[in-house]
Amino acid sequence: MDYLLIEEVGMKNKIKSEMRRILTRAPLIIAALLLFALPAFAQDDGAACLDCHDDVADGLVGTTHQLTNGKINGIQIECTSCHKNFKEHLEDAMEHHPSRPDTLSMLAAAQLCGSCHVTAHQTAMVSTDPHSRAELNCFSCHKIHDNKNRYLLKDDKDDYCTSCHTNVKAEFSQRSSHPLESGNIRCIDCHHQDSRKDHQLTKGFDWTCQECHTDYAGPYLYEHPVVYNHLVNGGGCTECHNPHGSPNERLLAQPGNGVCEQCHGIPPLHLTMHAGLGAKVNCVNCHTDFHGSNDNKYFLDPMLGTTFFANCYQSGCHDNVR
Numbered sequence: 001m002d003y004l005l006i007e008e009v010g011m012k013n014k015i016k017s018e019m020r021r022i023l024t025r026a027p028l029i030i031a032a033l034l035l036f037a038l039p040a041f042a043q044d045d046g047a048a049c050l051d052c053h054d055d056v057a058d059g060l061v062g063t064t065h066q067l068t069n070g071k072i073n074g075i076q077i078e079c080t081s082c083h084k085n086f087k088e089h090l091e092d093a094m095e096h097h098p099s100r101p102d103t104l105s106m107l108a109a110a111q112l113c114g115s116c117h118v119t120a121h122q123t124a125m126v127s128t129d130p131h132s133r134a135e136l137n138c139f140s141c142h143k144i145h146d147n148k149n150r151y152l153l154k155d156d157k158d159d160y161c162t163s164c165h166t167n168v169k170a171e172f173s174q175r176s177s178h179p180l181e182s183g184n185i186r187c188i189d190c191h192h193q194d195s196r197k198d199h200q201l202t203k204g205f206d207w208t209c210q211e212c213h214t215d216y217a218g219p220y221l222y223e224h225p226v227v228y229n230h231l232v233n234g235g236g237c238t239e240c241h242n243p244h245g246s247p248n249e250r251l252l253a254q255p256g257n258g259v260c261e262q263c264h265g266i267p268p269l270h271l272t273m274h275a276g277l278g279a280k281v282n283c284v285n286c287h288t289d290f291h292g293s294n295d296n297k298y299f300l301d302p303m304l305g306t307t308f309f310a311n312c313y314q315s316g317c318h319d320n321v322r
Contacts, residue, residue: 048090049079059146075116082112082144102139109137121193129193161187168244176252177245190243209237220292224299226263227291257283260290 050057057079060066068077079098080086088096101112110126125132131140141160142152154160162169172180179185190208210217218227226239237243240259241251248255257266260283270278284290288301295302 049083049086052093053079056145060144062148063144063152065144065152081116101144102137104137104139106132106135106137109139113138124193171242171244171246174245175247176249178243178251180244209243216291218292221294222297222299223292224290260284260287 057067065077065082067079068075082101083098085096086098089098101109104112107126110122110132114122114126125138141154143149143154144152147154149156171177180187227236239262240253242253243251246252252259254262264283266283272279286301286304287299289296289299293299
């Protein structure tokens with residue numbers, strides 16, 4: 001009996017020792033169990049996504065949304081930066097799907113993108129931009145994955161603009177037009193999405209035009225009032241020209257003398273003198289420097305006396321208009 005008692009006591013002590021050892025290591029054992037049971041929560045969120053979606057990450061390489069290991073300029077980019085509800089997806093991939101930013105409302109998408117992109121464009125999108133009032137979100141124009149286009153635009157030919165602005169697309173097919181269809185200009189060359197003042201998103205009508213048409217920019221000794229008045233008040237070039245396209249030459253809004261007659265009447269003598277020769281020509285045949293002139297306050301062609309009406313200046317009758 002004594003031998004059995006000693007053996008029982010020894011067994012109890014051995015069990016106690018083993019239990020003490022297990023309890024000492026319990027945190028490590030529990031952690032290991034959790035690691036195998038819930039691997040997604042023990043790993044980095046982005047790494048968990050890449051277990052299945054590594055091809056998606058490859059499509060971000062070389063773009064501003066390329067995934068980062070750690071923070072760059074205070075920002076760490078990972079899948080869960082843009083795709084929420086990922087924990088539910090990791091628990092049951094078939095039942096729960098992470099959020100898709102392109103399906104968000106305008107305001108929700110702006111808030112999501114604005115967590116990193118704090119720009120004038122981003123500010124305008126939630127305030128004065130007409131696209132936001134139409135409930136278009138960031139992803140109506142931008143595509144994040146598998147995209148190497150400038151600014152991550154959906155395409156490099158501005159087709160995303162004309163898919164909505166179909167009437168404008170038709171204007172570029174007219175007789176006189178800016179070369180959008182040939183690819184020499186793009187919508188965003190004139191329409192800047194960071195504008196918070198102008199309802200048409202141009203930087204100022206005349207300044208936009210003068211970026212290319214510097215030869216008409218002036219300043220001139222004799223300014224044409226329609227140019228400098230509307231330069232300040234908001235019309236300028238578009239008072240006379242349709243910027244996208246026109247059935248008239250030089251993008252003119254009206255044919256013949258129609259543009260001039262918006263402001264000017266034709267002096268009666270122009271129609272009667274010299275056997276009515278003046279009635280057969282348009283205003284711009286004589287008033288060639290209508291954007292402005294350094295030679296003549298009436299914007300007349302400096303060579304008019306030799307190239308059009310012979311000797312009209314030399315006769316002495318029209319010296320006062322020079």
